[in-house]
Amino acid sequence: MAQAFNANGSGILPDRSILALTKASHVRPSAPYVEGQVQPASLDLRLGPVAYRVRASFLPGPQASVEKRIEALRLHAVDLTGNGAVLETGCVYIVPLMESLALPADISATANPKSSTGRLDVFTRVIADRSRGFDQVAAGYEGPLYAEISPRTFPVLVRQGSRLSQIRFRRGETALDAVQLRALHARERLVDADDADLTHGVAVGVDLSGNFAGGLIGYRAKRHTGLIDVDLRGGYDVGDFWEPMSARSDNSLILDPNEFYILASKEAVQVPPDHAAEMVPFDPLVGEFRVHYAGFFDPGFGYAGAGGRGARAVLEVRSREVPFILEHGQIVGRLIYEKMMARPDTLYGQGIGSNYQAQGLKLSKHFRS
Template sequence: MTAHGILPDHELESLFRDGIVSAERPPAEGQIQPASIDLRLGSKAYRLRASFLPGSARSVTARLDADLVMHTVDLTAGAVLETGCVYLVPLQESLNLPVGLSAAMNPKSSTGRIDVFTRVITDNGVAFDQAPDGYRGPLYAEVSPRTFSILAREGDRLSQVRFRRGVHQPVRDLTVSVDLQGFDDGIVGYRARRHSGLVDLARIGEHKRERYWEPLNAPDGQLVLDPGEFYILASQEAVSIGLNEAAEMAPIATEIGEFRAHYAGFFDPGFGVSETGGSGSRAVLEVRGRDVPFILEHGQPIARLVYEPMRAPPSRAYGAVASNYQAQGLKLSKFFSA
């Protein structure tokens, strides 16, 4: 075991026992992943007028005044979170981090692939999706559906958290490019249909794909990204994450400015590894066009995977547990029919 790096599943389990992670309920089945913990929604959501950060000297609750909160939504029996709206949901988990242990959050893959913009806020926070070492306090999820309204319930998991001992120490990175030559029947990607029905987060694989997504072809190896539209594409390269490493996807060049290339970025150890059934796994890319139409070409670099060490290999690698996206090609979120 190394002194620094990402905590594996068996160490994550000890965080609950040691009170470093506390929750209203015991961990649910499958909540602890090979290198992360899923975060569960609490019983209510605040409909906000706008997103915010509390700043270095204030708690989140100190900002939730009548000027910011429009109304409260009860999630215990399920409620619709609508597109174009910003919600703040207290999470069931809270943190009591010792010095030297920090946390980073990210949307789950299934969340990013339905175009739900999600990030985590802490008390005294000056940045999203970060809890510095020594942080003690609650966690809140900001949730903003962009294309599909969602039916969410208490206990649903939209975000995940990784824990790191020591400083962030990337060991290598891998640039990935977009595949526009096609997969099944020449399809190179999908564009989300606007004004579709809502996505019920409890109905895995039950939403008809054709009602929510338009398949795309690129016979000349080019695809025009329309401003404001949301796309699912895939990398040209097969990706693998060894058992002693974890990775996170980052944009290849933020200065391009004409599209955002990912929403959910954590890749667990074992992803794409042949021993756990992942041979040929691609990275699925969640892409949103921005200010002007932009031509994307086959093989164009679009994102990069940043690798960093695990403190130890996980007890169960990605693919050895229930994994929705092992050996994936161009794959939509688990909520849609194949």
Template sequence: MRFTMPTLFAKPDRESGLDQPLFGAADFGKDFGLLPREKIELMVRRKMILGREALAEDQVQPASLDLRLGPRAFRIRASFLPGVGNSVEDRLQALVGMDDAIDLEGKGAVLERGCVYIIPLIEHLALPKDISAVANPKSSTGRLDVFTRLITDHSQVFDRVARGYEGPLYAEVSPRSFSVRVRKGARLNQIRFRRLNSQQFERTHFGADEKELFRRHSETPLVDRELTRQELCDGLPVHVGLSAEPMDGIIGFRAQKHADILDVDRVAEYRWDEYWDPIRARPDRRLIIDPDEFYILASKERLQIPPDLAAEMVPIDPAMGEFRVHYAGFFDPGFGAGRNGQPSARAVLEVRGYEVPFFIEDGQVIGRLVYEKMSEPPQSLYGEGEGSNYQGQGLKLSKHFRMD
């Protein structure tokens, strides 16, 4: 059955292109890189970011924008990418019928564990040719093991928005450990905007090089340990911490297989032990990652993100281990900033095993932190606002759980 998806956004009344830029030089300044909160807010005012509803003030983070689920969801048999020349709407019309639409208004709906859903988002983009975007799940989404990716029309990859893109946004959502209740307006992923100069249009890597990172670390430490320039060649290596913690020796958590439904909008409402099994330190400081199990662990080192940089956790080479780490890998400027310029926060690691059991050991490299330059530091850093749930964190579950 063919149907028409709801039109959520009016097409912006402008012509895109570098010959008629939406911003003048005074809007952006002379620098390129990830755009801070103030520039994202300016993008909203200039209708580069549009929506059926006005953005809430707390949607805009120091270097990113929270995206909101729209009023309907569509359960599909398998994930897909539309590919060049195809829209997500056309693919949905071929895969599902009108009766399959799930209403997210009011009380919302339950997204079942193990199923895949496509949800049109409230936000819509109309980018100029010198701005691209990249998305990640929010930290709380990743810690719930809700696999979430951004899709755009004509895309051949997830979580990437081509420069100059004009069109709707969609979230692919697949709960892996817990069935979750969501409703219109829920925020599962976030998007960052990158301003490019003409020499960067075809680049895919924007990380700071080892020389720059080594200099930064010598001035203000990025982590609470010594670093060599050589180990920074692909970003900052992050090691897993499996030695005893003050919290009853707990070094991690493993998701329970048959827990109750969890509402993503309820904060500090759930007992942690009804959803998670604690993992305590072993004398040999090892842990076996079992296939198809989900773990919350923490880095051995504490870290901080300088005001003029942002960072993303990227996986290690798959040849180094039978697991995936960190669904939600974005760190805002100011994350982990402690007293006297010292790093204060551990990176929480979301780990899922692959096909075979795999030993990991205390201090083993489990990911890399890639730093990227901001076009300018945001005026308000992570940790300075009310929405900074994970500043100064150690091992910590998502904000939905209480630890009493």
């Protein structure tokens, strides 16, 4: 019988509470955690030993398990042990994860791709049994977790233990309301804009001026490249995979359909130690593009006390069916701030090997600076 998990109050669970959940068998890893897997406000999820290529993406629905749906839709199995295997672009794979759950009745969870996963245009979502939505785990859920993986631009080499997704645990109402957000911004200056838009979260615009990166505004992914090993840091030349883009005289950018771009926010943002944040789309009705696959911002991101000076939000942008013009400063997303149940023992960037503290325009950790 699982030991009871004791914690008071509402909020996002910090690192030590994630470890307490694990000790109490509410989080059940099939192997001990590796270094860096427990983050300040989230847990990295590891791929298991096999991937199943399936005909199509799916949700199991309230009456079915993911395993049953895999049996009906699988094309073949891919061994991820040893040296791993290549996941091809345009294909959908389902991978059982090494972490399963037996959550308390008052703890729910949400998942998101890791930053490095989103910056490779690897579409990744977490699925739980009997679920009606991706990346959502209901309070009290007991069962396995699975990752749906679909590389969009680059083929990727993955293996058992690769970490593409992360999960956050929460109790109760965690999001700040408008009054709380304004008060927090007054104390901490969450964004370096005198006219900050705090309606339904902190508004984030796109930088197309090039003023912060020597005239560079972003990168467009090349097609027909080599593969990328998701566990290899600093192993690839930028020019083999990306085309740099310089600022135009009118500070605009035309997004071409089905192309993938890395851009940066106009504003520098920060997340104070007692809070976490998540980037959400601004409004799907204002443009034919998708922004920011990987949305979690940990406590201490961009925070001066954790080695930051404010940090640009890197934006993963993909246009849809038609060309679309982005203008400098156009709002493309909003940061929703949530309170932590307690301050984490370690903040983002504070001696834990965080890859993107005080970042500007930055590709994923796989590319050489």
